[in-house]
Amino acid sequence: MKLFESKVPWFFLVLYCITILGAKGQSTPCTSTFFSALVQLLPCRTAVAPFSPIPPSDDCCNAVMALGQPCLCFLVNGPPISGVDRNMALQLPEKCAANFEPCDIMK
Numbered sequence: 601m602k603l604f605e606s607k608v609p610w611f612f613l614v615l616y617c618i619t620i621l622g623a624k625g626q627s628t629p630c631t632s633t634f635f636s637a638l639v640q641l642l643p644c645r646t647a648v649a650p651f652s653p654i655p656p657s658d659d660c661c662n663a664v665m666a667l668g669q670p671c672l673c674f675l676v677n678g679p680p681i682s683g684v685d686r687n688m689a690l691q692l693p694e695k696c697a698a699n700f701e702p703c704d705i706m707k
C-alpha cells in the first residue's frame with residue numbers, strides 16, 4: 601500500500617505538466633463577442649468584399665493586428681456574413697504581414 605501512495609503524487613505531477621505544456625501550444629481564445637469583433641474589422645470591408653481587387657488599407661491591417669488571430673478565426677468560423685468572402689478574410693493576415701498561425705476552418 602505504501603508503494604501505491606508514493607506513486608500517486610507523481611502521476612498527478614506528470615498529468616499537470618502535460619496539461620501545462622499542451623495549453624502553451626494552443627492559442628488563446630477570443631475574448632470578444634462575434635459582433636464586437638466584426639465591428640472592429642469594419643475598416644476591412646472593402647478588402648474582403650467578394651471579388652475585391654482592393655488591398656487592405658493601413659487602418660484595416662491595424663484592426664487585424666489589434667483583433668488577433670483567435671478572434672479572426674472566430675469570425676471566419678462563425679455564421680455567414682453578408683458581403684464578406686471568407687477566403688479573402690483568411691488572407692488578411694498575410695496581406696497585412698501579420699505573423700498569425702493559419703485558422704483551422706470548421707465546416
